[in-house]
Amino acid sequence: MDRTALVTGATGYIARHVIVRLLDAGWRVRGSVRSRAKAAEAIAAIRAALADPAGAERLELVELDLASDDGWREAAGGCAAMLHMASPFPIAQPRDPDELTRPAVEGTLRALRAATEAAIPKVVLTSSMVAVQYAGFPGTKPVYTEADWTDGNDTRFTAYTRSKTLAERAAWDYVEGNGRKIALTSINPGLVLGRPVGGHFGTSVQVLRRILEAKDPALPSVTFAIVDVADVAAMHVAALNKPEAAFRRFIASAGDASFADIARILAAAFPDRRIVTRQAPDFLIRMIGLFDSSVGTILPDLGRRLNTSSAAARDVFAIRFKDMRETIIETARYLSEKENI
Numbered sequence: 022m023d024r025t026a027l028v029t030g031a032t033g034y035i036a037r038h039v040i041v042r043l044l045d046a047g048w049r050v051r052g053s054v055r056s057r058a059k060a061a062e063a064i065a066a067i068r069a070a071l072a073d074p075a076g077a078e079r080l081e082l083v084e085l086d087l088a089s090d091d092g093w094r095e096a097a098g099g100c101a102a103m104l105h106m107a108s109p110f111p112i113a114q115p116r117d118p119d120e121l122t123r124p125a126v127e128g129t130l131r132a133l134r135a136a137t138e139a140a141i142p143k144v145v146l147t148s149s150m151v152a153v154q155y156a157g158f159p160g161t162k163p164v165y166t167e168a169d170w171t172d173g174n175d176t177r178f179t180a181y182t183r184s185k186t187l188a189e190r191a192a193w194d195y196v197e198g199n200g201r202k203i204a205l206t207s208i209n210p211g212l213v214l215g216r217p218v219g220g221h222f223g224t225s226v227q228v229l230r231r232i233l234e235a236k237d238p239a240l241p242s243v244t245f246a247i248v249d250v251a252d253v254a255a256m257h258v259a260a261l262n263k264p265e266a267a268f269r270r271f272i273a274s275a276g277d278a279s280f281a282d283i284a285r286i287l288a289a290a291f292p293d294r295r296i297v298t299r300q301a302p303d304f305l306i307r308m309i310g311l312f313d314s315s316v317g318t319i320l321p322d323l324g325r326r327l328n329t330s331s332a333a334a335r336d337v338f339a340i341r342f343k344d345m346r347e348t349i350i351e352t353a354r355y356l357s358e359k360e361n362i
């Protein structure tokens with residue numbers, strides 16, 4: 022096989038796993054980075070994680086920024102597939118939501134326009150559960166499926182939630198408006214955990230770090246759909262080879278767990294550690310949220326118990342999601358061994 026896939030955001034936590042999988046499956050990979058100089062650690066880590074070190078020769082880098090037109094046309098040229106994974110995912114939310122929504126939406130459209138110009142037939146977009154899980158807000162639906170959509174214009178949601186929702190919407194609108202020339206698949210992962218490739222583990226793993234550090238006296242009643250990074254990567258690669266995956270979204274989730282559920286799993290697995298498992302009353306978190314903007318960002322999630330269906334992914338990709346307990350414990354073990362937490 023000699024097909025080339027363009028993977029945007031090659032330095033990212035999830036993208037590194039995707040690239041390892043693509044190279045091991047025989048693909049050529051053109052990984053986009055913002056700066057070659059800053060990508061050295063990621064590339065070394067990807068090489069070290071390959072089952073067959075020869076795969077490293079099939080990896081090349083290009084420089085692309087979501088906010089600039091430079092280089093997209095050349096980067097997409099000759100590719101058989103594109104995996105658009107780059108999107109801003111900061112820990113702290115900016116005051117101005119445009120700081121995230123603009124690069125997310127414009128970057129997605131740049132990627133799709135480049136795919137059209139290069140006649141790339143297949144694009145996989147990394148969207149998110151946040152583009153699904155606020156359908157019916159502030160209520161909760163009995164089960165969340167791919168038919169559910171967050172309202173990306175609702176200013177009650179975080180800039181990140183809005184950026185992911187608006188970017189995915191823009192992608193579907195673009196593809197429909199272009200006569201479905203690109204077979205788009207969207208992967209919508211919940212909170213992604215699991216061992217990183219190299220030292221970069223992204224924003225999602227910070228949730229576990231926070232619980233392990235046990236600095237909070239009680240935990241907010243916030244629930245996440247949780248999924249292992251290896252399963253998310255496997256879905257991205259499988260989507261390239263499955264015609265049935267075209268023009269569909271797929272939730273990636275092994276199950277749903279609250280902060281307190283995660284803390285209880287960790288307390289049972291690491292009995293020698295001090296882990297806070299107490300849940301804080303919602304009114305208290307709401308009050309703190311008035312003064313602390315980092316707490317303010319979780320207010321839309323307070324008291325909402327998610328029940329996420331991953332039936333579509335299990336059906337089309339025949340995936341058996343890794344047990345979330347194993348993922349949580351493995352990630353915690355990594356953080357404690359490698360990060361000294």
Ligand code: NDP
Nearest residue numbers: 030032033034035055086087107108109149212213223225
């Ligand atoms: P990372 O922060 O590790 O990766 C984000 C990637 O996007 C990095 O490579 C980053 O480059 C790149 N990027 C950000 N802004 C720009 C920009 N302006 N121009 C070019 N590249 C940019 O996050 P994850 O790996 O966790 O996330 C990858 C994707 O998965 C994102 O789309 C995210 O929204 C989505 N996702 C993640 C989930 C999770 O729990 N981790 C859950 C659901 C979806 P650089 O290294 O230069 O900063």
